[in-house]
Amino acid sequence: MLNNMRLLSDLSTKTVRSPSRAMGALSPLDPSSYSRPELAIIKHISLSLNVDFDKHVLSGEATLNFDILADINELILDTSNLQIESIEEVGGSKLQYKLGDNLANFGSKLTILLPKQASSGEKIKIKIKYTTGPTASALQWLDAEQTSGKQHPYMFSQCQPIHARSILPCQDTPAVKFTYDAEVTAPEHFTVLMSALRGQVTANKTSFNQPMPLPSYLVAIAVGVLESRTLGPRSKVWSEKEEIERSAWEFAETERYLQAAEKLCGPYEWTQYDLLVLPPSFPYGGMENPCLTFVTPTLLAGDRSQADVIVHEIMHSWTGNLVTNRNFEHFWLNEGFTVFLERKVGASLINDSAEAKRSRDFHSLLGLQELSEAIHDELGVDNPLTKLVVSLDGVHPDDAFSTVPYEKGSLFLVYLENLLGGPEVFDDFLRSYLTKYRKKSLDTDQFKAFLLDYFKDNDKLKKLDWDAWLYTSGMPPAIPDYDTTMTKAITALVAKLNGSVVTFSYKDVSSFTPHQLIHYLQQLIERPALPLEQLRAMGEEYKIIGNKNTEIWYRWLRLCARSKDESKLSEIFGFLNTNGRMKYVRPLYRDLYAWEEVRSQAIDNFLKNEKNMMHVTAYTLKKDLHLIE
Numbered sequence: 001m002l003n004n005m006r007l008l009s010d011l012s013t014k015t016v017r018s019p020s021r022a023m024g025a026l027s028p029l030d031p032s033s034y035s036r037p038e039l040a041i042i043k044h045i046s047l048s049l050n051v052d053f054d055k056h057v058l059s060g061e062a063t064l065n066f067d068i069l070a071d072i073n074e075l076i077l078d079t080s081n082l083q084i085e086s087i088e089e090v091g092g093s094k095l096q097y098k099l100g101d102n103l104a105n106f107g108s109k110l111t112i113l114l115p116k117q118a119s120s121g122e123k124i125k126i127k128i129k130y131t132t133g134p135t136a137s138a139l140q141w142l143d144a145e146q147t148s149g150k151q152h153p154y155m156f157s158q159c160q161p162i163h164a165r166s167i168l169p170c171q172d173t174p175a176v177k178f179t180y181d182a183e184v185t186a187p188e189h190f191t192v193l194m195s196a197l198r199g200q201v202t203a204n205k206t207s208f209n210q211p212m213p214l215p216s217y218l219v220a221i222a223v224g225v226l227e228s229r230t231l232g233p234r235s236k237v238w239s240e241k242e243e244i245e246r247s248a249w250e251f252a253e254t255e256r257y258l259q260a261a262e263k264l265c266g267p268y269e270w271t272q273y274d275l276l277v278l279p280p281s282f283p284y285g286g287m288e289n290p291c292l293t294f295v296t297p298t299l300l301a302g303d304r305s306q307a308d309v310i311v312h313e314i315m316h317s318w319t320g321n322l323v324t325n326r327n328f329e330h331f332w333l334n335e336g337f338t339v340f341l342e343r344k345v346g347a348s349l350i351n352d353s354a355e356a357k358r359s360r361d362f363h364s365l366l367g368l369q370e371l372s373e374a375i376h377d378e379l380g381v382d383n384p385l386t387k388l389v390v391s392l393d394g395v396h397p398d399d400a401f402s403t404v405p406y407e408k409g410s411l412f413l414v415y416l417e418n419l420l421g422g423p424e425v426f427d428d429f430l431r432s433y434l435t436k437y438r439k440k441s442l443d444t445d446q447f448k449a450f451l452l453d454y455f456k457d458n459d460k461l462k463k464l465d466w467d468a469w470l471y472t473s474g475m476p477p478a479i480p481d482y483d484t485t486m487t488k489a490i491t492a493l494v495a496k497l498n499g500s501v502v503t504f505s506y507k508d509v510s511s512f513t514p515h516q517l518i519h520y521l522q523q524l525i526e527r528p529a530l531p532l533e534q535l536r537a538m539g540e541e542y543k544i545i546g547n548k549n550t551e552i553w554y555r556w557l558r559l560c561a562r563s564k565d566e567s568k569l570s571e572i573f574g575f576l577n578t579n580g581r582m583k584y585v586r587p588l589y590r591d592l593y594a595w596e597e598v599r600s601q602a603i604d605n606f607l608k609n610e611k612n613m614m615h616v617t618a619y620t621l622k623k624d625l626h627l628i629e
């Protein structure tokens with residue numbers, strides 16, 4: 001934790017080798033993009049791509065339709081390690097272009113020179129022939145041995161936050177929304193999926209159409225030998241055949257979640273809601289790619305206990321995908337809103353209203369605990385990245401990622417909901433916010449102006465301390481009085497560890513829900529390490545050993561690492577080498593790093609397995625292990 005704290009505060013204070021607004025290299029609207037959406041804007045993209053598993057590249061062409069908004073002589077796009085073959089105006093001549101220097105993790109600015117000045121109101125269509133780099137940061141190419149079936153290779157993408165530029169030349173900023181269509185060629189027997197509606201499928205060609213405008217970070221593709229099962233009238237689940245039955249069972253309630261979401265937010269506008277269960281190297285729990293949420297196979301707990309992740313990704317269909325943060329400094333507008341909605345909808349799925357409230361408060365308390373850990377132990381209370389609205393000048397959004405926008409953002413909305421009259425009033429406000437900003441991108445100032453206008457007759461808003469909530473580092477200024485019914489038993493059980501004689505019996509935990517057991521283990525992680533015999537006795541008595549729910553298993557392994565249980569090392573390395581979900585592998589690697597006798601073994605293990613990891617996982621682990629700055 002300490003190591004990470006130093007690392008993140010370094011990043012936020014030191015000049016890093018990355019572009020910044022001050023250097024004038026980047027868009028004044030988005031410090032993470034070269035593009036200039038105030039001058040010209042992409043409205044539609046047509047892709048025609050071939051998937052080459054031997055060379056690990058996508059190649060083909062992207063046709064970009066621009067609306068011109070000012071008098072300009074050039075178009076500016078984001079790219080990252082793309083090999084550009086040619087650029088032409090559709091129906092016109094070849095265009096001159098220049099590729100700028102490649103800035104680590106931000107890519108290169110592509111400047112396309114127009115043959116004559118274009119003026120506001122014009123439309124321009126250009127076609128770019130290109131090939132992706134074999135190490136494109138958005139793509140992971142898996143060899144057959146890395147898949148469940150062991151017979152065929154696999155490829156998938158992860159574009160959020162700013163990796164889309166490594167698969168297509170684009171305005172890689174969420175300020176820009178475009179519709180897209182695609183035609184993808186892949187070897188026979190492979191299934192191609194994208195964040196769009198699937199059209200015609202022939203032996204080796206699949207076509208797609210996405211009629212809803214989306215930001216570049218929501219372009220997604222996956223290619224593998226896959227199966228599907230129907231989950232509901234608008235949903236299927238996709239995975240390799242080895243996982244398909246478990247997946248169909250785990251996510252069988254998807255349609256019920258969608259209906260609960262629609263009841264709060266209005267109609268689901270993306271037509272199809274499918275799930276794709278990825279190989280274990282997928283770096284996140286879930287990713288809200290439109291029409292096709294990507295999820296980690298660690299959600300297959302066998303008890304539907306990870307349903308909150310699905311509800312979370314479903315809620316992004318409104319907050320994030322329909323209404324989008326204008327750049328990643330306002331990421332809380334995506335994630336804070338989504339966590340807030342996830343918990344409301346999660347509670348609405350429970351029939352008994354008292355129990356629903358207890359459950360929403362329990363999940364909020366777990367979130368609060370994570371927020372407190374992030375602010376106090378990981379980032380430090382003065383770290384500017386603990387502000388709700390952050391500055392990404394010179395900071396890569398992958399480095400700024402933390403639970404702060406999720407939990408502080410959601411707490412802000414809970415605070416506003418309570419302040420302004422409760423759900424009866426606030427639910428209507430939410431729906432009118434979604435209607436107003438539907439298919440648009442916005443920043444925090446626009447949110448604030450909208451809220452102030454909507455509640456202009458409500459005096460309560462006058463005393464709201466906006467600066468404390470939005471621009472002050474550390475814990476939020478107010479924390480609601482949550483119902484602690486579900487945490488009481490856990491707190492009592494943790495307190496027993498302070499007694500002079502410590503005993504464990506299965507009946508201590510037999511009535512716990514999986515989340516209560518997770519919360520218990522999480523509390524232990526934050527205490528001084530338990531003596532080894534105590535830890536082992538607890539693991540056995542509470543039947544934690546051998547539990548394959550990864551939320552439980554990974555916390556158990558962290559406890560073993562913190563109590564320096566050498567006999568567990570091979571299990572820990574086994575876990576690390578077969579899982580890419582950053583939420584698990586980063587803390588575990590940090591624990592191993594802190595265990596001095598094991599540090600070099602941990603680094604060796606990382607170096608040996610780095611090639612099996614997705615770019616973002618390897619990049620963040622290298623920082624955690626102090627292999628790069």
Ligand code: BES
Nearest residue numbers: 160161284285286287288308309312583
């Ligand atoms: N959109 C995020 C994942 C993400 C964020 C990817 C930033 C890349 C950059 C997704 O909706 C998410 O938040 N996933 C969470 C699960 C959720 C229940 C909090 C995760 O992956 O753990």
Ligand code: ZN
Nearest residue numbers: 312316335338
């Ligand atoms: Zn999210």
